[in-house]
Amino acid sequence: MKTLIMATGLALLAPTALMAQEEKAAEAKAEAKKADVEVVVTGNDQMQYDKKEFTVTEGETVALTFKNIGKLPKIAMGHNLVILEPGTNSMQFAMAGMANKDTTGLPDDEEKLKAVVAATKILGPDEEETVTFTAPAPGKYEYVCTFPGHAAVMKGVMTVEAK
Template structure:
């Protein structure tokens, strides 16, 4: 007799615990406040969309770019400054694997007629036009094989401040 009573009260306690546990779901989803991070916008994983800015301070706003193998890279270079192309020209030149930005810049320093892009383009994977203040140029190219590549602005004297790394992963 005593055993059954204990057993019953145990069951009642369990039931009580269950009912008090009845889930009170929180209403409304917490909405994240406006994102301030500058994430790479990817309309699809097949595309890597990159916007690079460079102004009269002679700097790219990003020096480390990461894309994935197989993606199409859609890159826009925007010259946010005001100075003219022949005094503060900027371009984006992505170099083949193993080509050093500094060596490349030295080689093309006299190539004003071709906007500092050599006739022999074997060292180059992709490049924009040379831009003056307020101008932009968008290029598209397939991401090269996995690896690490250097990019630069090949305008004379700019490589010291204007170079970076593109990683294909």
């Protein structure tokens, strides 16, 4: 009985949620066009980002598009891209987000979330997301995939140069 109620609820919610998602994606695209610089990173079924590093300049707006170009289902090989503040233990951070591996891949803890510079949600095959953010203070910022088991190998570094 419980299952039936849940299924009905989902069926009612789905169209609205989908529309909101499409609207959000369109909004993100429009915002990305206004950005100073566009960066595109892909992730594959071998748990590899195609870019292990990229460089931006302090203060510029960065439109970061992350695409999962793999074929494996999201439940087995989902990916996200999370840029972390310098000094963050990326492995521990990823572990803290494990419970949300089907959605954000981020921890729920507000304190831990302060370490996030920018993040996409967990994406399945052929999905992509663009996030826009302002390049923070000069330094080296590690980015990782927080899907369980990926952070050890699926990572890179964003370098922010001074203006």
